[in-house]
Amino acid sequence: MKYVDEYRNKEIAQKILRQVKSLSKKKINLMEVCGTHTVNIFRNGIKKMLPTNINLISGPGCPVCVTPIRYIDEIIALSRESDFIITTFGDMIKVPGSTSTLEKEKANGSDIRIVYSTLDALEVARNNPSKKIVFMGVGFETTSPTIASAVLKAQKDEINNFTVLSVAKIISPAMKTLLDGKEVNIDGFICPGHVSAIIGSKPYNFITTQYKVPCVICGFEPLDILQSIYMLVKQIEDGRAEVEIQYERVVKPEGNKIALDKIKEVFKVVNSDWRGIGNIPLSGLEIKDKYGKFSARKFEVEIEETKESRGCRCGEVLRGVITPHECPLFRGVCTPENPQGACMVSTEGTCAAYYKYN
Amino acid sequence: MCLAIPGKVKKIFDNHTAEIEIGGIVKNASLDLIDHVKEGDYVLLHAGFAIEVIDQKEALEIFRAWEGIID
Numbered sequence: 408m409k410y411v412d413e414y415r416n417k418e419i420a421q422k423i424l425r426q427v428k429s430l431s432k433k434k435i436n437l438m439e440v441c442g443t444h445t446v447n448i449f450r451n452g453i454k455k456m457l458p459t460n461i462n463l464i465s466g467p468g469c470p471v472c473v474t475p476i477r478y479i480d481e482i483i484a485l486s487r488e489s490d491f492i493i494t495t496f497g498d499m500i501k502v503p504g505s506t507s508t509l510e511k512e513k514a515n516g517s518d519i520r521i522v523y524s525t526l527d528a529l530e531v532a533r534n535n536p537s538k539k540i541v542f543m544g545v546g547f548e549t550t551s552p553t554i555a556s557a558v559l560k561a562q563k564d565e566i567n568n569f570t571v572l573s574v575a576k577i578i579s580p581a582m583k584t585l586l587d588g589k590e591v592n593i594d595g596f597i598c599p600g601h602v603s604a605i606i607g608s609k610p611y612n613f614i615t616t617q618y619k620v621p622c623v624i625c626g627f628e629p630l631d632i633l634q635s636i637y638m639l640v641k642q643i644e645d646g647r648a649e650v651e652i653q654y655e656r657v658v659k660p661e662g663n664k665i666a667l668d669k670i671k672e673v674f675k676v677v678n679s680d681w682r683g684i685g686n687i688p689l690s691g692l693e694i695k696d697k698y699g700k701f702s703a704r705k706f707e708v709e710i711e712e713t714k715e716s717r718g719c720r721c722g723e724v725l726r727g728v729i730t731p732h733e734c735p736l737f738r739g740v741c742t743p744e745n746p747q748g749a750c751m752v753s754t755e756g757t758c759a760a761y762y763k764y765n
Numbered sequence: 766m767c768l769a770i771p772g773k774v775k776k777i778f779d780n781h782t783a784e785i786e787i788g789g790i791v792k793n794a795s796l797d798l799i800d801h802v803k804e805g806d807y808v809l810l811h812a813g814f815a816i817e818v819i820d821q822k823e824a825l826e827i828f829r830a831w832e833g834i835i836d
């Protein structure tokens with residue numbers, strides 16, 4: 408078992424698809440919340456395999472896409488200061504701010520470094536003691552424990568020039584906001600597998616109890632996705648709404664306690680702005696005052712006036728209200744080479760997935 | 766961004782890190798977020814951290830569930 412190819416078995420995929428077909432003729436809208444699911448659904452042609460009554464809608468689960476413009480502008484402002492080094496995951500470097508991107512700032516001489524892990528950012532801090540290092544703390548609960556872990560390590564090793572500008576996000580409040588907004592009819596959620604490896608299944612319980620919408624925590628290979636769709640359709644046909652775990656080889660109901668403890672130790676839960684959605688109560692993670700010296704919020708810097716890109720409809724795409732085809736800029740003006748919105752920049756953005764695979 | 770890839774734990778070091786093999790390439794990763802791991806296990810690797818150990822028994826469930834079905 409290598410836990411990859413086995414889950415691409417065509418025969419089993421056909422069996423699952425036949426069962427899905429015979430199970431329901433109803434029109435069913437399922438939202439895949441996570442951007443990694445969106446990409447894998449397209450890459451494997453899953454949308455086209457499904458019977459026409461089953462419609463998959465992409466949700467807000469791409470951390471790059473939901474990061475507000477003002478945050479990008481703030482990082483850009485910091486990068487222009489002489490004694491700063493910005494460290495970031497590669498996905499963020501092309502995201503348009505109001506008037507610039509980190510990529511452009513880098514070309515203009517700012518010290519911006521792409522890292523693979525928060526621990527690499529910590530190394531940059533260790534090796535540059537006279538500089539102030541800012542790590543772009545973007546991500547959902549899969550990533551936030553790795554940020555927490557780096558902060559705790561900085562504290563332990565006394566790497567006091569390491570800071571994080573956190574916009575880390577919690578996914579379940581965004582799902583609540585979509586349900587309350589009622590702009591799209593969601594009959595079931597394909598829940599993010601790797602976020603759930605950390606948080607477990609309990610944070611989704613309110614969705615099944617209060618909103619009666621079934622949830623299935625799903626793995627990332629084609630058979631995982633097909634089986635999760637089957638499980639959701641089955642719940643809908645049975646009239647049940649439960650949180651089920653398809654990705655049992657990884658996700659436990661209680662999640663990963665060590666990771667959760669680290670998140671709790673380092674972060675406090677705050678209200679947070681989501682690009683295209685707005686402010687969502689208790690949906691963000693900010694560094695606790697106790698670790699304040701590792702928070703880049705302590706730096707005061709003038710941030711330019713926020714300018715949203717004209718005509719970009721990322722917000723509606725993120726809320727599942729429109730598909731990228733309905734955006735007039737899609738393909739003609741907005742391409743991965745010349746992205747107008749974050750949904751086209753990130754490889755996990757819905758617009759980028761539609762562009763590449765449709 | 767929540768991408769995590771399965772890899773095999775080759776060697777565990779004292780400082781809570783490990784060598785992990787993914788498709789023939791060996792990478793170093795932190796074991797800070799898990800405690801119940803041994804050499805030979807498969808883990809999910811995300812941004813330089815092992816975030817969970819893959820449960821071998823559960824991993825076979827899907828095949829047990831569908832292989833027997835004749836339709």
Ligand code: SF4
Nearest residue numbers: 720721734741748758
């Ligand atoms: S296609 Fe481009 S401009 Fe249109 S919504 Fe997507 S990212 Fe925005």
